[in-house]
Amino acid sequence: MKEKLVQLKKDFEEKLQSIHTIESADELEKQFIGKAGALKEILKWLKDLPVEDKKIIGPEANTLKLFIEDTIAHKKEMIVDASYSELASTEAIDVTLEFPSKNKGHKHPISIASSLLEEIFISLWFKIKDGPQIETETFNFDKLNIPDNHPARDVWDTFWISDDINDQRESGDKYLLRTHTSPVQIRTMMSEELPIKIIVPGRVFRYEQEDARHTSNFYQLEGLVVWEGVTFGDLKGTIDTAMKKLLGDKTNTRFRPSIFPFTEPSAEVDVSCTICSGSGETGAKRCGMCSWTGWVELLGCGMVHPKVLEGCNIDPEKYSGFAFGMGIDRIAAQRFWVSSSRMFYQSKLKLNEQF
Numbered sequence: 001m002k003e004k005l006v007q008l009k010k011d012f013e014e015k016l017q018s019i020h021t022i023e024s025a026d027e028l029e030k031q032f033i034g035k036a037g038a039l040k041e042i043l044k045w046l047k048d049l050p051v052e053d054k055k056i057i058g059p060e061a062n063t064l065k066l067f068i069e070d071t072i073a074h075k076k077e078m079i080v081d082a083s084y085s086e087l088a089s090t091e092a093i094d095v096t097l098e099f100p101s102k103n104k105g106h107k108h109p110i111s112i113a114s115s116l117l118e119e120i121f122i123s124l125w126f127k128i129k130d131g132p133q134i135e136t137e138t139f140n141f142d143k144l145n146i147p148d149n150h151p152a153r154d155v156w157d158t159f160w161i162s163d164d165i166n167d168q169r170e171s172g173d174k175y176l177l178r179t180h181t182s183p184v185q186i187r188t189m190m191s192e193e194l195p196i197k198i199i200v201p202g203r204v205f206r207y208e209q210e211d212a213r214h215t216s217n218f219y220q221l222e223g224l225v226v227w228e229g230v231t232f233g234d235l236k237g238t239i240d241t242a243m244k245k246l247l248g249d250k251t252n253t254r255f256r257p258s259i260f261p262f263t264e265p266s267a268e269v270d271v272s273c274t275i276c277s278g279s280g281e282t283g284a285k286r287c288g289m290c291s292w293t294g295w296v297e298l299l300g301c302g303m304v305h306p307k308v309l310e311g312c313n314i315d316p317e318k319y320s321g322f323a324f325g326m327g328i329d330r331i332a333a334q335r336f337w338v339s340s341s342r343m344f345y346q347s348k349l350k351l352n353e354q355f
Contacts, residue, residue: 263302
């Protein structure tokens with residue numbers, strides 16, 4: 001039987017020379033050490049040998065099996081390496097060569113406007129933060145002083161996650177598509193040390209009737225500053241500076257008193273319409289972007305409500321802050337003189353290719 005093992009090894013080594021593919025290597029392995037392979041056939045007679053012979057043949061057979069396995073594995077590696085070498089020589093390309101291409105594409109106007117805003121606020125020492133687009137009631141409403149029974153919830157026409165999921169969850173933990181990026185402000189106040197000075201650009205969702213200034217899916221940028229001695233004057237200076245950097249030095253801003261559950265006092269901020277230069281008319285037509293008023297409402301703002309600070313474990317007696325939020329879509333429309341922000345989502349190449 002020992003001679004049979006020696007001969008089996010010789011046969012294996014001879015056949016190995018003609019192996020050049022992974023498939024044939026697998027077949028050779030199966031032929032010699034598979035369940036019905038040559039080695040199994042030889043070992044069928046092991047039980048009939050004397051005990052002393054078993055002690056010799058058994059280890060030698062196992063050594064041969066390991067030799068075949070290792071040799072096959074090494075052969076496969078050589079086949080793979082050879083195939084890569086052949087591929088490299090037959091399909092070699094010079095990656096340093098210039099390749100003229102058409103229709104390279106470009107950034108979307110909303111992406112351009114978002115980048116511009118980020119650059120402006122970074123220059124004012126703001127940091128950029130991001131967060132999930134699927135939120136819970138707690139972060140989207142409750143922590144922002146908008147409890148379940150608050151009438152202000154009706155203002156945010158919310159997309160809720162399916163009832164199959166939310167029916168299994170308690171109030172406050174139900175999932176929704178975030179209606180603003182304010183939840184990221186809450187997450188930041190609850191997890192980071194003061195002072196806080198951040199902006200939060202991102203996608204938000206509201207079930208709204210679409211018009212020249214509203215879409216159900218849009219992009220928003222919010223800002224938050226919290227530290228000792230922060231005033232409404234700091235807020236006005238920040239907004240005015242940002243709008244002039246974005247829309248031009250001739251841009252005017254006006255602050256109108258408003259009400260938001262998460263800020264007190266609160267204000268709406270209008271900027272002079274760039275489409276009609278503040279006149280309310282474009283040529284002989286009334287300007288649809290500003291509804292003929294010469295002003296476009298671009299953002300809301302205010303001093304962070306003490307209840308919001310308390311809910312995030314920040315002492316409102318010691319610290320104060322301001323927050324603001326603006327629609328990037330409207331900013332893009334004003335920046336690029338586009339009469340309706342809906343056009344950004346209509347795949348109109350004649351519009352997008354201008355940027």
